[in-house]
Amino acid sequence: MKALVVAGVLAVVLAGCSSNSAAQQPGPGVVQQSPTPVIPSTVGGTVPVPPATLPTAKPTDAAVPPEVPEQATAPPPANAGPLTARNLPAPEKLGAGWKTYTDPGGAEAGFIGNNTWTRRRDPHQASYEALPSGCAGQPVNGSLPVPAYALTGSYRTADALPATALLLRFSNSNQAAAYYAGYQARMNACDTGGDLSAKQLWVDTTAAAAVRAYAGAESYVDVSVVHGSTVALLATTSTKPDQQADWARTVVPALEAGMG
Template identity: 60%
Template sequence: MRTTLAALAVLGLLVGCSSASGDNSKVAATPTFPITVGGTVPVPTITPSTAKPTDAAEPPDQPEQATAPPPAAAGPVSARNLPAADKLGSGSKTYTDPGGAEEGFLGNQTWTRKRDAHQAAFEALPVGCSGKLPSGSLPVPLHALQGAYRTGEDKAATTLLLRFADPERASAYFSGYKARMTACGSTADAQLAVQRLWADDAAVASVRRYAEAGAFVEVSVLTGSTVALLAAESADPAKQADWARSVVPALQAVIDLP
């Protein structure tokens, strides 16, 4: 459900105002020069970089490709790591998103889909803010899985799971995400305004208000090596602080299961 993930970018639920200093660890494309024959000038051949992405605060070199329906699981992360729909409130249910050209992905006939981990982690950061965001690199997760729901009010909701190599990397990403959300600002005429509802050491709830996409309540949780971002569309998000707290235990119980 691209609308909600536009809210996580849109996780993400996952989409710049996200700014970071240059990633010195990226390996540039390396020119390789053929042997010169007969005194002619060698023409460099560009060899694409094979380095793995190292900074989730920078967009990936290649965006996600919608050439085939994505898998329903992302490595060890599957539907069992997402909260059951009834844990999100009365009347909530899973939703099989058909995808399409506008959404940017092809449907896979189920409610979960694998995401490109770098793309998802980048899109989860706030974009279009009035405030100046912190610089600095953020860890890239190993796996990303997105689940789609509909609330009891038939509003869109998304949970994005980001599974990192270890708890230290997960914590570093979570801290960077929180810092950027705090710095985003709540200016009404900005593309994106962020209002903090509450925050704990390992969980935070905010309201994202998009100039063109409405408002979303976003609950983010850190457990072990996993960060989860749940975004739910709402007509009155400022009154949903208690709901946001109520879903934290459901997320904590499953997101980091092996």
């Protein structure tokens, strides 16, 4: 799956999109149909998701791939620790005609649907998959903190295109700032011509917007925000991503409102 960390909103959640690079998305991270940033979608069964029992050594580096997930037989919870649907933007705050979307999950999606629009993610897997991969630019090295909790929400835009929001809650604001800085460094280093190309739309101190374009797939807008101990990644598929700079600025307050 090329996504989203849409998924993770953006898979993306960040997820992903329909590229093996976008497996790091959820988000904003979904994304076959049109690629879903951060979070992909299909139908259910017993599918691979993060294991209920974590490895004996607690993961400490979000830049390192997580353990291969076990097979799951139950859907993930709708909440992640203190993070609930109330921490994610209401769809009308993201744009006229936006709606929440109950993702059915499935084998390709990597999770079993839970009959709601939010789901808990494994923090290590979500934070790793949200990072850009497959870029033509020079890779950025260095470890990144692993969040304590990760929650993703699925949406559909007014044009019925997939979008995802991913919240990463860290133990403290220093860890959140370190992850956000590492995320931005990797996005800035992502050049054009590889499996993934990234183009910055604008950058502020605590928020940024970019366009991610996967080879042979649709592009999507990536909005990233850090506030306190939380990083939010919103990813939405767009037919005109280069024209979404102003829209990206309007959704920052909606993301910050639920970040604590």
